Amino acid sequence: MPGSSQRKGAIRKKPRGNPTAGSGGRVRRGLEGKGPTPKAEERTKHPAHKRAKAKERAKERSGGRRPERRDVGESTVEWVYGRNPVVEALRAGVPVSALYVAEGTERDARLREALLIAVEHGISLLEVPRTEMDRLTSHGAHQGVAVQIPAYEYAHPDDLLTRAYDAGEVPLIVALDGVTDPRNLGAITRSAAAFGAHGVLVPERRTxxxxxxxxxxxxxxxxxxxxxxATNLNRALKSYKDAGLLIAGLDMGGEVELPDLQAATEPLVLVVGSEGKGLARLVRENCDIIVSIPMTSATESLNAGIATGVALYEISRRRS
Incomplete structure (x- = not known):
């Protein structure tokens, strides 16, 4: 329409920006690099950054202590439940972390004894709802009482030798091969302590x-x-052999009977196999000598715990 150019704002009289500057400078600045790409942990929206922050917070909560290493699949705690098992565990001096009692549990002589032992030894007493007790014991027959036991802290195979040398004694170590019953392990540990052994060695698997x-x-x-x-029993036995210890396997049909074992007074590793299968082939091959316990023909074999006790007694008698 004629005259429309005279309308206010119809024509831009002063262009924005710098009309004399070309786009070359701005384009070059936009193409310039911004430095190396930050690490993933430094980018606030990256998952790695969030994981790093969470690790820092966990470290602050633990006071800077590194978490304990635990084997994959190994439980960190164990539960013993039921009135008789709990009382027996407390009587035996099992290292109990806490005693749990379900709300409303009727107190009888066994529960009162468990509470008394817990108080005497400074064990924590916790009263929990019965539903929580069911959950903790995986709905086992807990009878309203359970104890929590921490995971056992195993020593390193070299620690057993160090223990003997620090005491100025001739090393005596008991190694187990294929002993799967924990009651046998407990009985062997008891015999080892009674007859002067410096430790018990078990493999990591199948034991x-x-x-x-x-x-x-x-x-x-x-x-x-x-x-x-030991991660590998055979490697541990070879390491003991390199340290000057004699490896004596306890098995039926040995070349030497226990009363004739002249090496009883030397640095010794006594290797005990399972009652049914005896020593494994490779373990037997790693032994310097195979020792047997003389028995009447009416008895085929002894329980692993009993056989170890007999052998350790004879070795201790010779050493004394």
């Missing part, structure tokens, strides 16, 4: 562990003598 049952059978000896765990 009994220091559970509450083993603790109870050891009658407190597990607190006085270390139990070490």
């Amino acid at each position: 009994a562990s220091m559970t509450a049952s083993a603790w109870k059978t050891s009658a407190g000896a597990a607190a006085r003598i270390p139990v070490a765990r």
Whole structure:
């Protein structure tokens, strides 16, 4: 429409920006690099940054202490429940972290004894709802009472030698091969402590562990003598052999009977196999000598715990 150019605002008289400047400078500045790409942990929206922050907060809560290393799949605690098992565990000196009692549980002589032992030894007493007790014991027959036991802290195989040398004594170590019953492990630990052994060695797999049952059978000896765990039993035996110890396997049909074992006074590792299968082939090949216990023909074999006790007694008698 004629004359519309005279309307206010119809024509921009002063262009924005710098009309004399070309786009070259601005484009070059936009193409300039911004430095190296920050690490993933430094980018606030990256998942790695969030994980790093969470790790820092966990470290602050733990006071800077590194978390304990635990084997994959290994439980950090164990539960013993039921009135008789709980009282027996407390009597045997099993290291109990806490005693749990379900609300409304009727108090009888066994529960009163458990409470008395807990108070005498400074064990924490916790009263929890019955539903919580069911959850903790996986709905087992807890009878309203349970105790929590921490995971056993195994020694290193070298610690057993160090213990003997620090005491100025001739090393005597008991190694177990294929002993899967924790009660046998507890009985062997008790015999080892009674007859002067410096520790018990167990492999990491296919063997009994220091559970509450083993603790109870050891009658407190597990607190006085270390139990070490080896990733590979044969490598541990070879290491002991390199350190100058004689490896003696306890098995049927041995070349030497126990009363004739002249090496009893030397640095010695006594290797005990399972009652049914005896020593494994590779373990037997790693032994310097195979020793047997003389028995009447009416008895085929002895329980691993009993056989170890007999052998350790004879070795101790010779050494004394």
